[in-house]
Amino acid sequence: MSLLEVKQLKVWDSSTEQVLVANSSFQLAKGHCLAIVGESGSGKSLTCKAIMRLNQAKVQQSGSIVLDGVDLSLLNKRAMRGYRGKRICMIMQNGMRAFNPSRPVGAYLGEVLARHYDWSKEEKLTRIGAAMTSVGLKDPASVMRSYPYELSGGMLQRVMIALSIVMEPDVIIADEPTTALDAVTQFEVMEQLAKLRNRLDCAMIFVSHDLHAVKRIANDVLVMKDGEIIERGTAADFFTRARHPYTRQLITAKQSLSRQFNQLMGGASVAQG
Amino acid sequence: MSLYILKRIGMTVPLLIVISFLTFVLNHLSPMEPVKVILHAQGVPTITEELIAETKAKLGMDSPLLIQYMDWLIASLHFDFGHSYVTGIPVWSMLGPALLHTLKLVLVSSICIFGLSIVLGVICAIREGRWLDLSVRSLSFLLTAMPAYWLAALLAWYFAVKLDWLPTSGMSDGASYVLPVAVLVIGYAGLYFRIIRSSMLSHLNEDYVLYERACGIPESIVTLHVLRNAMQVAITVFSLAIPTLLGSTVVVENIFAWPGLGTMTINAILSRDFPIIQAYVLVLAVAFVLFNTLADVIHAAMNPRMRREH
Ligand SMILES: Nc1ncnc2c1ncn2[C@@H]1O[C@H](COP(=O)(O)OP(=O)(O)OP(=O)(O)O)[C@@H](O)[C@H]1O
Numbered sequence: 336m337s338l339l340e341v342k343q344l345k346v347w348d349s350s351t352e353q354v355l356v357a358n359s360s361f362q363l364a365k366g367h368c369l370a371i372v373g374e375s376g377s378g379k380s381l382t383c384k385a386i387m388r389l390n391q392a393k394v395q396q397s398g399s400i401v402l403d404g405v406d407l408s409l410l411n412k413r414a415m416r417g418y419r420g421k422r423i424c425m426i427m428q429n430g431m432r433a434f435n436p437s438r439p440v441g442a443y444l445g446e447v448l449a450r451h452y453d454w455s456k457e458e459k460l461t462r463i464g465a466a467m468t469s470v471g472l473k474d475p476a477s478v479m480r481s482y483p484y485e486l487s488g489g490m491l492q493r494v495m496i497a498l499s500i501v502m503e504p505d506v507i508i509a510d511e512p513t514t515a516l517d518a519v520t521q522f523e524v525m526e527q528l529a530k531l532r533n534r535l536d537c538a539m540i541f542v543s544h545d546l547h548a549v550k551r552i553a554n555d556v557l558v559m560k561d562g563e564i565i566e567r568g569t570a571a572d573f574f575t576r577a578r579h580p581y582t583r584q585l586i587t588a589k590q591s592l593s594r595q596f597n598q599l600m601g602g603a604s605v606a607q608g
Numbered sequence: 609m610s611l612y613i614l615k616r617i618g619m620t621v622p623l624l625i626v627i628s629f630l631t632f633v634l635n636h637l638s639p640m641e642p643v644k645v646i647l648h649a650q651g652v653p654t655i656t657e658e659l660i661a662e663t664k665a666k667l668g669m670d671s672p673l674l675i676q677y678m679d680w681l682i683a684s685l686h687f688d689f690g691h692s693y694v695t696g697i698p699v700w701s702m703l704g705p706a707l708l709h710t711l712k713l714v715l716v717s718s719i720c721i722f723g724l725s726i727v728l729g730v731i732c733a734i735r736e737g738r739w740l741d742l743s744v745r746s747l748s749f750l751l752t753a754m755p756a757y758w759l760a761a762l763l764a765w766y767f768a769v770k771l772d773w774l775p776t777s778g779m780s781d782g783a784s785y786v787l788p789v790a791v792l793v794i795g796y797a798g799l800y801f802r803i804i805r806s807s808m809l810s811h812l813n814e815d816y817v818l819y820e821r822a823c824g825i826p827e828s829i830v831t832l833h834v835l836r837n838a839m840q841v842a843i844t845v846f847s848l849a850i851p852t853l854l855g856s857t858v859v860v861e862n863i864f865a866w867p868g869l870g871t872m873t874i875n876a877i878l879s880r881d882f883p884i885i886q887a888y889v890l891v892l893a894v895a896f897v898l899f900n901t902l903a904d905v906i907h908a909a910m911n912p913r914m915r916r917e918h
């Protein structure tokens with residue numbers, strides 16, 4: 336049985352009547368990871384935000400979003416707020432911009448935890464501290480005292496992952512979680528995300544332009560173009576038997592790029608040796 | 609941080625010296641020799657060369673300009689701005705009370721302006737593009753476009769003459785504040801609420817707001833966080849608004865016969881009473897410098913990066 340089921344999701348801009356996501360349906364089972372790929376502006380982020388009902392006021396949506404038998408689109412604001420951060424966690428693209436610049440990270444985390452749990456201050460500290468250590472943040476106390484500008488993008492990304500470890504959500508939505516990072520940090524953050532999914536056994540929606548990362552983490556893949564889902568299937572099928580011309584183009588572009596890259600690197604090592 | 613404040617205050621010293629010198633020289637730039645102005649003002653019928661020399665010597669005007677300036681500066685530091693050419697009474701005994709009256713007016717007005725701007729700015733930002741936002745903005749556009757003297761006359765005619773609810777002029781009790789304050793608030797709030805609104809809007813589109821919402825933080829608290837960040841810009845503008853208000857009460861004071869700086873200065877200008885004009889310019893300039901410094905310090909205090917690094 337699927338944990339999250341999105342049915343006929345339509346998102347449009349009420350000021351221009353322009354349809355941004357047309358009739359999107361997909362489902363996600365517990366422990367599975369669904370990757371959404373597609374070119375820039377194809378509606379990936381809008382879909383993610385629509386699940387949490389967090390699009391701007393002028394962007395409207397219809398359709399049903401059923402999480403564990405509850406239709407989120409029918410909930411009142413207060414009940415919806417209870418789901419956000421607790422049952423559905425978001426991991427943002429750019430860690431440096433995801434935190435309020437004028438508050439220490441710890442104060443913010445404390446506030447979020449207080450929204451969903453009535454833990455004592457010490458309990459909050461030990462839990463978030465343990466989660467931070469487990470994602471490789473060595474000095475949780477100093478991270479919590481720091482302001483966002485004092486930490487790196489990768490560290491802030493880990494802070495978000497640590498928060499979702501404490502929250503133990505049903506669904507994690509990661510919208511291009513590694514795009515703003517350098518290659519090494521990208522690899523480490525991907526590692527943490529994969530660990531997170533195994534550890535919590537939660538469902539994950541993973542938006543990325545990085546097909547390597549998709550191959551690593553995803554069970555299923557959705558390809559979007561111009562607000563529509565044009566191809567769907569398991570990750571294995573996606574890389575071997577993609578039918579849609581656009582998807583094949585995407586994959587061959589990727590393959591020829593990495594072949595060139597390998598040739599370049601191989602050439603360099605030959606020259607060195 | 610305290611080092612930063614000291615540095616910032618240190619920077620104002622040369623600025624104040626330049627300003628005071630310019631103010632002092634102002635007197636000497638007028639087409640008429642100051643001594644003649646004094647003698648004219650005192651109603652001396654025939655001005656002879658001896659009389660001029662005698663007066664100059666008496667007032668220390670025959671020493672070099674720089675010495676005169678030093679004397680004036682040191683005296684000014686003791687609030688001794690000389691005597692009025694016209695009435696002969698010390699400038700400070702006229703300026704002091706007038707300044708106090710104007711400050712009262714400015715204080716009440718700025719509290720109202722800032723309070724109203726914050727409330728309207730926040731409401732319009734969270735209702736962006738809806739009818740409330742649109743109507744507040746068009747109404748304020750209409751009101752700010754009206755010249756202050758016209759608005760003042762209109763309000764005075766309606767509330768003081770027709771309805772007879774408020775006094776037309778003077779500074780007798782709380783009721784006499786209503787009209788002058790209303791004119792100033794209408795003139796300025798329209799400007800400042802827009803600054804708050806647009807600052808709020810630019811922050812509301814930031815990623816951190818989305819993340820706060822995605823973590824289940826209620827909208828009211830998100831708005832407070834955004835307001836706090838948006839205020840960093842607004843604080844600077846507000847601090848500079850206070851000296852601007854000090855200088856721009858002239859029209860309102862004259863219409864409502866408010867016994868403040870504006871009324872005093874207009875009279876001084878008309879009778880070429882230079883010591884008063886000089887003192888007025890100096891007071892305003894010092895106010896500008898002080899509030900500018902204050903704005904920087906508050907801005908630094910609100911910004912965690914500045915707070916840690918200085
Ligand atoms: N608030 C909005 N109002 C109107 N149109 C919007 C709004 N947000 C996004 N859009 C439009 O919707 C389309 C899809 O946007 P979306 O952010 O979902 O793209 P994306 O697939 O996430 O792209 P990227 O890979 O660049 O992140 C874009 O064409 C964009 O112009």
Ligand SMILES: [Mg+2]
Pocket residue numbers: 379380381510
């Ligand atoms: Mg996007």
